Amino acid sequence: MIRITAIFVLLPALLIGAAVVSAQDRTLPSVKRRTDGRTANNPDTDWRKHMAGVCRADSEPVGARVLRDYGSIFAADRSVTPPPVCVFSSEREVSDFQASVKTRTENIGGVNIELQAAAMDALSAAISQAAERGLRISPRGGAIAGKRSFGDTLRLWNSRFIPALNYWVARGRIKKKVADAARKMPVIEQTEQVLAWESEGLFFSTGKDRSILTSVAATGTSQHLSMLALDVAEFGNSSVRRILNDNGWYQTVADDSPHFTYLGWADADLPNRGLRLVARGGFSYWVPEL
Numbered sequence: 050m051i052r053i054t055a056i057f058v059l060l061p062a063l064l065i066g067a068a069v070v071s072a073q074d075r076t077l078p079s080v081k082r083r084t085d086g087r088t089a090n091n092p093d094t095d096w097r098k099h100m101a102g103v104c105r106a107d108s109e110p111v112g113a114r115v116l117r118d119y120g121s122i123f124a125a126d127r128s129v130t131p132p133p134v135c136v137f138s139s140e141r142e143v144s145d146f147q148a149s150v151k152t153r154t155e156n157i158g159g160v161n162i163e164l165q166a167a168a169m170d171a172l173s174a175a176i177s178q179a180a181e182r183g184l185r186i187s188p189r190g191g192a193i194a195g196k197r198s199f200g201d202t203l204r205l206w207n208s209r210f211i212p213a214l215n216y217w218v219a220r221g222r223i224k225k226k227v228a229d230a231a232r233k234m235p236v237i238e239q240t241e242q243v244l245a246w247e248s249e250g251l252f253f254s255t256g257k258d259r260s261i262l263t264s265v266a267a268t269g270t271s272q273h274l275s276m277l278a279l280d281v282a283e284f285g286n287s288s289v290r291r292i293l294n295d296n297g298w299y300q301t302v303a304d305d306s307p308h309f310t311y312l313g314w315a316d317a318d319l320p321n322r323g324l325r326l327v328a329r330g331g332f333s334y335w336v337p338e339l
Contacts, residue, residue: 104135120337121301124322126313128167137269140199158187162195168311175296189282197273206268213253240267280307303334
């Protein structure tokens, strides 16, 4: 008798809940899939403390910078796994992490893209919605628009680091002996050295006029290593951006407009996850509130 009574008491609430979910189905087909019971207004962990602990932001300059520039990924919902470290230090470390999470590969625009499974589910939903409106969502830059290896990030870093290092050596601003030593430094130390040079006005971007981190992630720090990022060719289309946002994908790296990160939350929830909205160059980026 007690069980029957409980059912009749709970039934109206269940029906109301079903109606709410039905309404969400029409607008947030991927974001709604969270099943861990956690909400953005009441997270069961303080992601900022976790992130700061992972990045050792209070004692490591590189960690503090990565936290500021790429830290939004740590606010992702529980359907995916954020990186366990702030900076991956080797190919083995990256491959071990990538093998530990559930992934899915889809051919998108003729390119095989691999992402964490929940992120790919949300992306597939966004692509379908875009197609219904005569729009496309496709990768920018080939297969590395999604998953990347440690070697990929090293190659991209060196495409800026080496030419800039040679540039400053040729102009007598950095001694050759010091530059040679920098080339051999471990990942974190090398990045720390570059940031130190940039604090003196010796910039390492392609144009040598701004920070290297505005054009490329430091080796081992890219969100692509966690398979939760996608560079989107149609990033300039506001309708495409809205569809991606409605499915949990957001621009999170200021000045990198094609780059989207899977967070899984509705945008109204993001401030409660410690993120703030920054408008720049006609785009809106969700970055850590530090």
